[in-house]
Amino acid sequence: MNKKLLFYVLFFIVLVAAFQFYVFKGTGMWSKSTLPKRSTVNHFEFLNQDGTVFTNNEMKGKVCVVNYFFTTCPGICPKMNNNMKLIYEAFKNEPDFLIVSNTCNPSTDSVPVIKHYADSLQVDTKKWIFLTGRKDSLYKMARYSYGIDDPKHTVANIEDDFIHTQFFALIDKNGNVRGGVYDGLKKDELEKLKKDISSLLKEKQGEGNFANGAFTNN
16 A cells, blocks of 8 residues: 555544534533443432432432442441432532432331431432331332342242342433442442443433333333
């Protein structure tokens, strides 16, 4: 290949690259994460640690990490939420970041109880929300929206049902559950979660994923 032909080939490549950048620079395509979408967050209404109604709409425009715990847990929950606090410390100054911790034992974890628990962690409850509500609704969210517990674990009598999981879910700004499930007890998975959070924070919020204040697949 002579020098003149090589020059034209290189010029054409640069021209195409420049054209693509000009066309797509405002679309968010360049910052879109490759994390797969697993599911979509369904509509919910629970009470937060201050007794205020918190809905899925409050997660709109935020990258959220979601988990389940209960305040009297003597086993994995303290370790899990201590690790969640590392995530909190890493991203607490990000305006588009939120942690949502749901109780899996609402019969014990009333609003005053989760308020006391939140205060004991010494975190900003505008950045780390604690939720309680109806047990069946909380469990449906865990299994069918966040995918951090197997739906096959469901039992006929909700009073006999119990979720005890160390897994975290990651939600993007459009209400899509992204990536995999992250084991909140494993250091390497926490590091993976941090990287994936950073990736999603760079994405722009899309349009058409919210309808009537609820996350949808549309």
